[in-house]
Amino acid sequence: MSDPSRRGIGRRAGRRSLRLKDVIVFGSLPVLVIGYLLTGAVIDYHNARQYDDWWSRGRVAKQFLQARLATALNVPRAVSLEQGFDPESPDPGLIRLRVAREAWDAVLEDPLAGWGVWVDGELLRADDTYPVELRKRGDTSVHWTTPKKSFTLKTRRADLFKGFRRVGLTSKDVLPQYVSGTLAAEFDLMAPFTAVSPVYLNDRFYGLYRFVEGVDESFLRRIERLPGSVYRADAAERGEYFKGTERRAFANPAIWERVADSDGPAGPDHSTFRNFLAAVSGTTFADHLRLMELVDREEVARLMAAMLVVGDPYHMSNIHNQLWYLDPSSETLHPIPWDLRILDLVDPPDQPLNSFLRAALRDPFIVDATLREVAEQVAGGELQSLADSITWAVWERYRDYFAYEKLRARSIPSVGEPEGVLAQIGTNIEELNRWIADSPVRFHVGLNRPGLLVLDFETLGYSGANLTALDFDGAGRGDNLSVLADMDLDGRPSAGDKELSGNWAELDDGFRFVLDPVLELLPGWDTAERRVLPGSVSYRLFVTSDAESIQTIQTVRPEMVNRFTGEAVEVRAWEEGTAARVGTAWSPWRFPTLTPSEIHLRGDVRLTETLRIGPAETLIIEPGTTVRLSPDVSVVARGRVLAQGLEERPIRFVPEQNGMPWGALALQGSGSDGSRFRHVEFTGGGGAANGPIEYKGMVSVHRAHDVVFDHVSLADNLRSDDAFNAVHSDVRLLNCTFTRANLDAVDFDFSRGEIVGCSFEKSGNDAIDLMGSPILIADNLIRGSGDKGISVGEASDPLIFNNRIEGCERGIEIKDRSQPFILHNAITENEIGILQTVKNWRYGDGGWGKLAYTTVWNNDVDLASDPRSRLTAVGSLVGGDPMPPSSAPSDGIPEWVYGRFGIEGGTGVAGQLETWSPRPPLDPLISTRFPETPLRGADEWLWSGGITRLEHWQDDLLAAVRRRDGSIAYPLELDLSDPGFRYVVVFEMTSSNLKSISIRFVSEDGEGGRDVATGWDPALYDWVPVELAPGVYDGLVIDLVPYPNAQRLDARTGLLETTAGRLRVHAIDIYAIPGPIEVPDRRVADATAAEGAE
């Protein structure tokens, strides 16, 4: 037998030696671990490299090894953090999903499988679940080869999530792109909504994501840009580009798709978009002018400014991230910022600007406007402060989630860190401030020939200069000189030059010409390289006089200041005879200037072809004029129209041939702002098409403001949908009559203004049709409409006041998140008095009428609401019954109602007012709403007792209380101590299953408030006014007492279950009503009432 002591390693006395078996067992463990890590890293690398795209090309095996090691080392801390995560937190951005693990894994685990496959799941919100569908998304493998996948969430049409149906949840660059997307919105761009959301999957934290709204028709509806199409080009990665064809988006119309479309009756018309692409690719000045007609220069400048601030004018490139909205009301295109990163403006990526930006930035007006926008935004550090606040706010809110994501940073896409984001924005702003201050100008003065001085200027910096004065050294007075600008750019004095205006002044050693107005020397930029560099624009002036005067001039010194800072600019010498720099910028003097002119129509005018009024022209139609229009002939005015007839000599627009409709009277664009029509009669028009622009009304107003129609009648339009149509405009219709409209008499689409004192008779469809239009509709008589008296749709919030609506199929129809305030109307003898309903699922909710002092009676059905609609009522009569049924005791005439809308003479009695007069409206001191967004929750509210839920829900503050009393409270700093006012706080609220509600405002001196009647119908809201004595209030408390054993029938199980009492507050408005000061001392009154009750 062998000696055991010889069989091991390093045997010590009293201890068992290590045997071969031990070495194998213990030694192989680290080898296996290391082998596992290395092999895994190589496999990860191999898997990632299968995609050979932007992300995978940058991967090496070492990174995967480091990722695995880091993940392993960080497990303890990650587990510790994860234990603190609460999927049931009422956080507004939190997304809690439940999916069948096998189905979800089957889609996610194999990167090559499951594309386009929707997986069923559930979205959990408080006590409720909503069916949703999930699908993996992403253009590059970063979105689907790491443990944290990007995906799309889609709800059912009936259950929008925070107002969105389809949401992209993106795993990479969460914080930087959230900040850049939010800043883009600050530049008044069509930026999709974005937020940061922690996502839980089957109650386990899955990752911190960037929540981004999809760009589709719902997006256009949300930003009130309907109708319209959105064109999209993404051809960067496999599966997106069209192999073997031109990949540059602006050079290939075939690769664009539409993600939202709005086609006219003739079907799709892409001519405007094709013209846009052709103009982008064009190189001539005429091409540039065509391009500028198709875009909004100011908007392009804002886009560029936003891109510069975040340092990324590159990612919306020639091959991807291109989204353009085509507005059919003006046939202009508008960029949608998408996927902006936060980059270093000083050290940009090796990528040129896209073709559109390069073409647009040849325009010195856009360059100048870009810098002006930047200067305005960064002035006073406001933009940096905003970036700070949004970045730190989201960081603080999700600090632990960010920490968790940082622990697995090597194995998932980076979510970003606030310090890096803000430092980069700060650096970019610093660089842009340098650009703003950079305005050197080259200058040369030469006596070219007797009697002619040639002054040459060339801007050399990012920023331009204003030429304010020219100082001439020498004898003489100067007032016999002329200063001319070489506007025709022929380089020599000629008839096309323009004399500059200004004042001459004597100096000690010469004289000075002070330009009035200053001469703008706009800058040019050079975008040929991968970064934006200062370019150049040259300008030439001539000073002419008789030869002797000129010869006394020894030198000329220009006085120039920076266009934004006002500082004197650096003037560099420009050597005689040397050439100007060659650049791509167009001279601003090439751009056409508009000369105002007038066109008069009088007497009997026959139009056999469409009359077009240019933007600088004014069409003046004399009283008594009759305009006879041949079939399909229109008047299309891009300039102002003044058609001011007299009562006895009205202006008439009539068809040349009876029964053959003429086209439309159309006001198009801001050039027609301020148009006036008085005592005008329109009959027999039929709408028109102006190129791709469709005019749906016999009279159509597109994107014009301050337009008034007074004592105008529109009758018997043919063919066209509407007698009158306003699109994105501001129009007042006063004392007009609308008779026998073909379909709708008046159609307001995303417009503002008012319809006052008009009458509508026998409209074929609706008398008034509103889409997204918060207008005033007052003192009108609406009779006999074939469909609705007033149709309030697409989130319109009009004031409908003192109207009589009778004999229509439906008096008022309220749809799709619209909230009209219906005050002192009489709605009678209709088939349905008021109908509240969902028509378009994209708005996520039905109608919500605010019914005040209105009578709805003697209709076949007085009031009908679907389950998705709500109603707030006060002092009304519906079918002879009070509405709301259990009204609170009247506090007299509600000053806040009439004051809010600027109405003098309110009676507080249901029905039309005989007389009233306008007065200045009384705006609330404070107005609080509770929108349901991923960004805002009920964070600042406190709760105690039996409160089980407190959050923003369907645009209400929802408090649920179960089993025992509870309170919610909001800390205030409310100084209402001016004794010259009465203070009224108005709550718009409803409740269910609550025994009592008490509202208290707490101050150092005591409390003010009232008890509130409870209700059972959560769809019926009250306005609850609370009067407060003057004082300083530091808290609002609402005490809730539930019915302890309230039960409800569960629709799914059919079983009774206990249910919570609920309070829903939609709005809180605080009004300060000027004297007389007869404020009941509520504290005393309540105390007295309480004693009485006892």
Place this chain on the structure above:
Amino acid sequence: MNRLLRELRRARGALRRNERRAAWLLFGAICFVCFVLLVPPIRDRLLDRAQVSAAGWDARWTERVERGEGLLAEGRYEDAADYLEQLDGVFPARHVKHRRDTERERVLRALGEANLALGRKRASLEALRRAVEFDERNYQNHFALASAALELGEPEEALAAFERVLAIHPSHLPTVAALIAHHFERADYRSVADTYEAYLDAYLLHDAGIELGDGIGRADVRVDGRYHEIDVPLVAEAAAAASGRSLSIDVGPYPTRIASITLMPPLRAGILEAAPITLDSPEGWSNGTEAEKASGTVRVPIGSSEIEVARARIVLRLLKPVDAESWGLIATSYRNLLEGDALEVARERSAIIAVASPGTDGDSS
């Protein structure tokens, strides 16, 4: 058996006798392996090697695709079909996002072609339909399907596929030629004319380079046989104006006619600006010679001495190529439609080339 047992016993005995030494050896080996794997330079080198090996290992797929295509090229259709079918079953790119997506499409197209040669209609169309399904944004997949369907007597499917080609690539001349032949066969002359006019109007840009001495400029020019004006800054070093004696315009493969050239001198400080130089030629300029066609360049001499130029305005047209056979059908169709004027316009906009092979596109690619 006994012998084996004896050997085992002997080895075991030897191991027992030398267990300590073996343990030391193994321990050392483990330490060495751990050391090698943990020390970054060695580990990284190892990983780099592994990366290269992985890439080499992956390259086998390319070789296999080439082998299948080779069999097809050799006319061994049966072998090619069998081999490609097997390859199709194991090929890793199951989705277009995979880096070997084009190889997958090659496999499917070759499989379709092999089956077509073998007269296996269903199998051929099936393979080509799968190629279309795999990447419906690749016009070549649609074109392959259309060509096969036409050959196999499925004109409806062929026409639908040709339409999809033109939706993606409206300047694809072989498709246009095939459609024209199809319509002509059916005496549908209106469709022949419409198809050809749509092809002429199809939006196609050529990125033209313009050079004057050391100055260069670029412009996208429509290839539609119509005259277009371009206005191009000619920039030499440090944004200086260009100077030279001849202007060259890179027009790629497109027959070109230049109607006029205007050269704008730079503005000089204090000097009244010189008038633009307009170059006129009664015949214009073109790339008519074989040498010019081969170089894809039109050269225009602008004077005996160097001229300084800030920008050039050029009016030119790039003609759409059409193969002679198709042009014969097009011309006949216009004549049959009694549209002589339209024929003249079409002729003016076209450049007739010899053959529209499957590799010949209306664009430069």
